[in-house]
Amino acid sequence: xxxxxxxxxAFLKARMHTHPETAIILGTGLGSLVxxxxxxxxxxxxxxxxxxxxxVEGHSGKLIFGKLGNKDIMAMQGRFHFYEGYSMKEVxxxxxVMRELGIKTLFVSNASGGTNPDFExxxxxxxxxxxxxxxEHPLRGKNxxxxxxxxxxxxxxxxxxxxxxxxxAKEKGIKVQKGVYIGTQGPTFETPSEYKMFRILGADAVGMxxxxxVIVANHCGxxxxxxxxxxxxxxxxxIVEVSHEEVQKAADEAQPRMTTIMKELxxxx
Ligand code: HPA
Numbered sequence: 001x002x003x004x005x006x007x008x009x010a011f012l013k014a015r016m017h018t019h020p021e022t023a024i025i026l027g028t029g030l031g032s033l034v035x036x037x038x039x040x041x042x043x044x045x046x047x048x049x050x051x052x053x054x055x056v057e058g059h060s061g062k063l064i065f066g067k068l069g070n071k072d073i074m075a076m077q078g079r080f081h082f083y084e085g086y087s088m089k090e091v092x093x094x095x096x097v098m099r100e101l102g103i104k105t106l107f108v109s110n111a112s113g114g115t116n117p118d119f120e121x122x123x124x125x126x127x128x129x130x131x132x133x134x135x136e137h138p139l140r141g142k143n144x145x146x147x148x149x150x151x152x153x154x155x156x157x158x159x160x161x162x163x164x165x166x167x168x169a170k171e172k173g174i175k176v177q178k179g180v181y182i183g184t185q186g187p188t189f190e191t192p193s194e195y196k197m198f199r200i201l202g203a204d205a206v207g208m209x210x211x212x213x214v215i216v217a218n219h220c221g222x223x224x225x226x227x228x229x230x231x232x233x234x235x236x237x238x239i240v241e242v243s244h245e246e247v248q249k250a251a252d253e254a255q256p257r258m259t260t261i262m263k264e265l266x267x268x269x
Contacts, residue, residue: 009100020072028111083187092216099220112207114230127226147219161225179204183211195234
């Protein structure tokens with residue numbers, strides 16, 4: 001495993017012209033941030049040794065190196081979800097490669113269903129913590145020496161970055177919620193009873209990604225900031241049929257606000 005990670009990192013290092021310490025997973029709501037990256041150098045996942053192979057033809061995704069403002073960054077356009085059939089090792093492989101490349105801070109985004117009754121569709125939520133509800137733990141198996149066997153998770157999402165993002169949102173007049181994201185395997189959206197259960201467990205929003213990558217980033221000593229677009233509501237009395245298209249529509253509408261906050265936060269951190 002470690003050999004594969006190092007082989008992939010060596011392949012990338014030989015092609016990189018910069019030494020970014022900042023990585024971004026361009027999840028739902030952040031797709032358009034890609035247009036703000038300058039001095040781009042892109043590598044398709046399909047060309048990268050040991051990178052998971054995409055299940056969707058023509059959607060293999062790519063790594064992008066470049067500048068956001070005056071900051072060197074690397075970005076993942078396209079992530080790997082557990083529901084697609086990837087193992088947890090595959091889902092989190094790119095994060096371990098990031099560690100080898102010298103990444104210190106990771107920014108992630110996603111779409112989620114709100115379980116907090118105060119939330120509205122289109123809200124942005126700064127993730128303050130998560131609950132791992134995936135059926136397999138990404139760190140299961142032999143420990144890789146990037147971190148301890150039993151990693152601390154008391155500040156999985158950097159308090160400093162949460163505070164900075166809150167300030168930025170205030171300055172820009174953008175409404176943000178804060179809350180706990182519960183990560184579940186999908187691919188079904190939740191039944192009303194499942195939304196209710198997640199609320200009882202302490203979640204403000206539920207989604208199908210992020211948690212594995214964030215756990216592995218923490219294990220590697222990479223700081224994390226995450227933000228979620230609330231694309232539908234799993235709140236009693238407000239539950240309606242959800243489709244991928246509606247999720248996408250709500251995310252597209254929220255995208256400019258999410259992009260503004262993330263871009264500014266990355267520049268200030
Ligand atoms: N549940 C799980 N994942 C999601 C949801 C949801 O309601 N909305 C967007 N991603």
